[in-house]
Amino acid sequence: MTLKLNPETIAAQAGGAVDAETGAVVLPVHLATTFIRDPDNQYRKGYDYGRPDNATVRQAEGVLNTLEGGAATLLLGSGMAAATTAFLALERPAHVVAPQIMYWGLRKWLAEDARAHGIEATFADAADPALLAAAIRPTRTRLVWLESPANPLWTVSDIAAVAGVAHGAGALLAVDSTAATPVLTRPLALGADIVMHSATKYLNGHSDVLAGALTFARTDAVFERAARARKMLGAILGPFEASLLIRGMRTLHLRVRHQSASAMAMASHFRNHPKIVQVLYPGLQEHPGHAVAARQMHGGFGGMLSVRVRAGERAAINAAAHVKVWKRATSLGGVESLIEHRASVEGPSTPCPADLLRLSAGIEDVADLIDDLERALDAPLA
Numbered sequence: 001m002t003l004k005l006n007p008e009t010i011a012a013q014a015g016g017a018v019d020a021e022t023g024a025v026v027l028p029v030h031l032a033t034t035f036i037r038d039p040d041n042q043y044r045k046g047y048d049y050g051r052p053d054n055a056t057v058r059q060a061e062g063v064l065n066t067l068e069g070g071a072a073t074l075l076l077g078s079g080m081a082a083a084t085t086a087f088l089a090l091e092r093p094a095h096v097v098a099p100q101i102m103y104w105g106l107r108k109w110l111a112e113d114a115r116a117h118g119i120e121a122t123f124a125d126a127a128d129p130a131l132l133a134a135a136i137r138p139t140r141t142r143l144v145w146l147e148s149p150a151n152p153l154w155t156v157s158d159i160a161a162v163a164g165v166a167h168g169a170g171a172l173l174a175v176d177s178t179a180a181t182p183v184l185t186r187p188l189a190l191g192a193d194i195v196m197h198s199a200t201k202y203l204n205g206h207s208d209v210l211a212g213a214l215t216f217a218r219t220d221a222v223f224e225r226a227a228r229a230r231k232m233l234g235a236i237l238g239p240f241e242a243s244l245l246i247r248g249m250r251t252l253h254l255r256v257r258h259q260s261a262s263a264m265a266m267a268s269h270f271r272n273h274p275k276i277v278q279v280l281y282p283g284l285q286e287h288p289g290h291a292v293a294a295r296q297m298h299g300g301f302g303g304m305l306s307v308r309v310r311a312g313e314r315a316a317i318n319a320a321a322h323v324k325v326w327k328r329a330t331s332l333g334g335v336e337s338l339i340e341h342r343a344s345v346e347g348p349s350t351p352c353p354a355d356l357l358r359l360s361a362g363i364e365d366v367a368d369l370i371d372d373l374e375r376a377l378d379a380p381l382a
């Protein structure tokens with residue numbers, strides 16, 4: 001009898017597998033890059049070489065695939081490897097529509113590099129399905145890309161509505177769900193065709209692995225081309241990273257719920273703070289995407305928020321310089337809280353206001369985080 005288990009149980013037990021030889025509840029890390037052929041020249045065990053895939057990577061893929069409710073998942077060497085592989089899996093030439101507000105590295109690749117690969121991107125306001133629809137070129141647009149909530153303003157897109165728009169025009173929908181995680185949102189159930197994660201962030205959760213993931217609603221031609229691209233271009237994840245990722249995903253639900261609760265507490269605390277002009281967090285009623293987020297996110301609004309410092313850019317950078325508990329570093333989704341002056345990272349083309357600090361809530365006591373940020377906001381300008 002196969003038990004019907006909830007995602008949290010699957011994640012906690014990393015898929016539930018026990019090592020057949022030893023009974024170990026943690027599976028061994030498979031390091032081999034090559035495998036014995038059967039005497040009749042077959043590879044019946046399903047493995048021939050380490051670049052197409054690896055048993056430890058497959059275990060991690062299986063866990064994530066269940067969490068996302070997909071037909072198949074591919075892990076790659078980074079979030080960027082996963083995202084670019086999704087675009088390179090399209091039939092080309094391809095027109096794609098992407099959000100104006102999105103992870104800046106991928107926006108940069110789409111704007112500056114993708115054309116050389118036969119991909120032309122149009123950027124649109126992804127908070128409004130009608131504006132996305134207007135950017136679609138009938139018969140030419142192959143993919144609509146969303147990120148929700150989207151870096152660094154935590155813009156929310158209505159995944160179900162955009163799926164309708166994309167499919168109506170014959171395009172696929174892919175969603176970068178890094179900030180939402182499968183704990184809070186399951187884009188495939190809302191109609192998306194592909195879910196992408198920078199597994200570097202919440203899925204691993206400990207700031208010690210670079211990894212990316214693509215989960216597909218169907219094992220169709222796009223999936224086949226993505227698997228081929230990973231194999232031929234070699235952007236596979238290593239087995240050590242896969243085993244760390246498996247360990248990280250065991251506590252995903254605990255971490256994300258705690259981080260969401262802390263982010264909500266901080267958003268509520270700072271929204272009327274005299275030194276803060278605006279808090280950007282989908283959990284706040286005044287956030288423009290709140291109603292959609294309340295519909296499509298379950299159990300919380302995520303661990304990411306941004307605050308805009310009333311006294312401007314210098315004061316924001318000064319506050320980041322004076323934190324003691326927060327870590328002044330890029331990235332997000334780890335157990336330690338991170339603070340970052342985002343415009344300094346993104347450069348002149350950023351849509352990010354200069355007074356904005358991006359906050360990634362970790363799992364520390366939220367009172368310590370609030371006190372530390374209060375102190376830093378009070379520090380005299382250096």
Ligand SMILES: Cc1ncc(COP(=O)(O)O)c(C=O)c1O
Nearest residue numbers: 078079080103176178198200211
């Ligand atoms: C939302 C989002 N997508 C994609 C990426 C890229 O992931 P990676 O750094 O693992 O390549 C990041 C990294 O910051 C991200 O925040």
